[in-house]
Amino acid sequence: MCGIVGYIGEKQAQPILLSCLCRLEYRGYDSSGIAVLGSDIEVYKDAVRVRVLEKASPPLIGAIGIGHTRWATHGEPSLVNAHPHCDCTGKIAVVHNGIINNFQKLRQKLTSEGHNFISETDTEVIPHLIEKYYEGDLEKAVETALREVEGSYAIIVLMAGEPKLVAARKDSPLIIGVGDRENFIASDVPAILDYTSRVIYLEDDDIGVVTTDNIKVRRHGVEIKRKEHKILWSVEDAQKAGYEHFMLKEIHEQPKVIRDTIGVYVSMTEPVADLALQGDTGLEDMLILACGTSYHAALLGKYIMEELIKIPVRAELASEFNYWGRTSARSRTIVITQSGETADVLKAIKRLREEGRRVIAITNVVGSTASRITDQVVYTRAGPEISVAATKSFIAQLMALYWLALPYSKIDIRRLDSLIMGLRQLPGKVQQVLDNEAVISECAKQLSRHQDVFFISRGINFPVALEGALKLKEISYIHAEGYGAGELKHGPFSLLGSDTPVVAIVAQDNTYEAMLTNIREVKARRSPVIAVVEEGDEAVGELVDSVILVPQVDAIFSPVVNTVVMQLLAYHAAKQRGCPVDFPRNLAKSVTVE
Ligand code: BG6
Numbered sequence: 001m002c003g004i005v006g007y008i009g010e011k012q013a014q015p016i017l018l019s020c021l022c023r024l025e026y027r028g029y030d031s032s033g034i035a036v037l038g039s040d041i042e043v044y045k046d047a048v049r050v051r052v053l054e055k056a057s058p059p060l061i062g063a064i065g066i067g068h069t070r071w072a073t074h075g076e077p078s079l080v081n082a083h084p085h086c087d088c089t090g091k092i093a094v095v096h097n098g099i100i101n102n103f104q105k106l107r108q109k110l111t112s113e114g115h116n117f118i119s120e121t122d123t124e125v126i127p128h129l130i131e132k133y134y135e136g137d138l139e140k141a142v143e144t145a146l147r148e149v150e151g152s153y154a155i156i157v158l159m160a161g162e163p164k165l166v167a168a169r170k171d172s173p174l175i176i177g178v179g180d181r182e183n184f185i186a187s188d189v190p191a192i193l194d195y196t197s198r199v200i201y202l203e204d205d206d207i208g209v210v211t212t213d214n215i216k217v218r219r220h221g222v223e224i225k226r227k228e229h230k231i232l233w234s235v236e237d238a239q240k241a242g243y244e245h246f247m248l249k250e251i252h253e254q255p256k257v258i259r260d261t262i263g264v265y266v267s268m269t270e271p272v273a274d275l276a277l278q279g280d281t282g283l284e285d286m287l288i289l290a291c292g293t294s295y296h297a298a299l300l301g302k303y304i305m306e307e308l309i310k311i312p313v314r315a316e317l318a319s320e321f322n323y324w325g326r327t328s329a330r331s332r333t334i335v336i337t338q339s340g341e342t343a344d345v346l347k348a349i350k351r352l353r354e355e356g357r358r359v360i361a362i363t364n365v366v367g368s369t370a371s372r373i374t375d376q377v378v379y380t381r382a383g384p385e386i387s388v389a390a391t392k393s394f395i396a397q398l399m400a401l402y403w404l405a406l407p408y409s410k411i412d413i414r415r416l417d418s419l420i421m422g423l424r425q426l427p428g429k430v431q432q433v434l435d436n437e438a439v440i441s442e443c444a445k446q447l448s449r450h451q452d453v454f455f456i457s458r459g460i461n462f463p464v465a466l467e468g469a470l471k472l473k474e475i476s477y478i479h480a481e482g483y484g485a486g487e488l489k490h491g492p493f494s495l496l497g498s499d500t501p502v503v504a505i506v507a508q509d510n511t512y513e514a515m516l517t518n519i520r521e522v523k524a525r526r527s528p529v530i531a532v533v534e535e536g537d538e539a540v541g542e543l544v545d546s547v548i549l550v551p552q553v554d555a556i557f558s559p560v561v562n563t564v565v566m567q568l569l570a571y572h573a574a575k576q577r578g579c580p581v582d583f584p585r586n587l588a589k590s591v592t593v594e
Helices: 013-022 051-054 103-112 125-133 138-147 235-239 248-254 254-264 292-309 317-326 343-354 367-373 392-408 413-435 437-448 459-476 485-490 512-525 539-543 555-576
Strands: 003-008 031-037 043-045 064-070 092-097 152-160 167-172 174-177 183-186 198-201 206-211 212-220 220-224 228-230 285-290 313-317 333-336 359-363 376-381 452-457 477-486 501-504 529-534 544-548
Touching: 003 013, 003 092, 003 152, 003 167, 003 206, 013 051, 013 064, 013 183, 013 292, 031 092, 031 152, 031 235, 043 051, 043 392, 064 092, 092 125, 092 248, 103 125, 125 138, 125 198, 138 152, 138 167, 138 206, 167 539, 174 206, 174 235, 174 292, 183 206, 228 254, 248 254, 248 555, 254 367, 254 392, 254 413, 254 485, 285 343, 285 501, 292 313, 292 333, 292 459, 292 555, 313 317, 317 343, 333 343, 343 359, 343 367, 359 367, 376 392, 392 413, 392 555, 413 544, 437 459, 437 529, 437 544, 437 555, 452 459, 452 485, 452 512, 459 501, 459 555, 477 501, 485 512, 501 512, 501 555, 512 529, 529 539, 529 555
Parallel strands: 285 313, 285 333, 333 359, 359 376, 452 477, 452 501, 501 529, 529 544
Antiparallel strands: 003 064, 003 183, 031 043, 031 064, 092 152, 152 167, 167 206, 174 183, 174 198, 198 228, 206 212, 212 220
């Protein structure tokens, strides 16, 4: 997820482009760049944040320009990979947000036709394709070029000698800001709100042709009219897309994040990383290391891998592993880290590499240290996560773990097919949980009145109970513990009572009956119980105080829908208590010290 902008008018474009880009940094901030058309196109870009670029860039004269702030997906953050990207002549410049899935094929073809590529990005194929098809009509050349592109894109094209901007979108947001003797194009409303509140939303397959005093929208070659909207939001509200907090926005982004993350791992059978788990090397075990919420993903990875690949898997805290952990030559290690910068994880990687172990990283940040010092990287596609408490990045990590395991799974083909189908249906299932937010928020209000809460479950949902407790602790300042339901009787029972509610996650799997027993034991000690159960379950409702229903999914996917309930419980409890949800006290998004 990057931020793109365009300006055409009577004022100098450079300062306007830079201030619009600053408003879009919540979409990505690992590099930035602008291109301005004066007598010719001048480009200034680097692997720096917009404010730094602003200070360093020389004056670029011209009243037409485009700009970009990046969240790297293909090619590490660097000057050469930063946008805008140009064609061989330097006369066509493009900024892009999205992912071009067939860029390698296009690149090979264009290279064989004499085009010279300088970056590692998927985007660079676009200006070269436009150059290939340009015969005096820029819109036509853009339309023809885009017919060859597979994937998602929002682009803005600037061309020397053409006093216009051409914009196009497919599966990535793009808006036009309507001004007076000037117009704007941007990924999202926050970018332009300092200049205008009149906005036109482009739809998929629309092509916008924007000049200083005219806006034309074409669709499949035909000119159409798009409605103009008046935006009443403040810039900050707009950055949150109307949600009150980044955390709630990021929770609601999860159906798209699941689609984006599994969408990249095209084929089922093509391993996303070389686990090399069976046959020649006879690996003994697998070790998954992480911290915080990512550690709970590691624990879930243990259940997923053991269930599908049938080998022993250890999940350990990186901070503990660094002082105690052992591996053998026949261990395979995966580290999970959203930021790719958590010190404890980096220390573990360095030690493992010194011991000659191969390490695979699952990370959300292209170019992060973890992605550079490991043998293989599996990127999650959660986009930038602003809220300190991890939500969408966690769900994306689970998608990566399912994808890592499936090609190596030792299950029969019919089961494999049903799991693949189940994965593809997950975005819809998660949306169903989000649609049930009102019920979850009511239960959260009950929790917000207490200072101690237990989360319990068994089997593959035990790590979800841990994550539920961590989320509540992180943002609502309520003391919470996640526990294996079978463990309560070995101590925590002493803490139960009417002041200590219990959230019980009850999955339709081999732990179901045991969970019913544990809930009866908890009720016998007068704790109020909120149960998270699958639609169609009648038995649990009779035993507990409140029920949160989740859609039916295969048991191995139940942690995904149950986790979204945990996230919303914590969010609404924290909101009820007036806590600073996005930036809780004493915490940081990435802890780069041991
Ligand atoms: C903490 C964050 O600092 O680090 C958590 O607040 C996160 O949300 C943890 O889970 C681990 O971070 P990462 O980037 O290694 O997954």
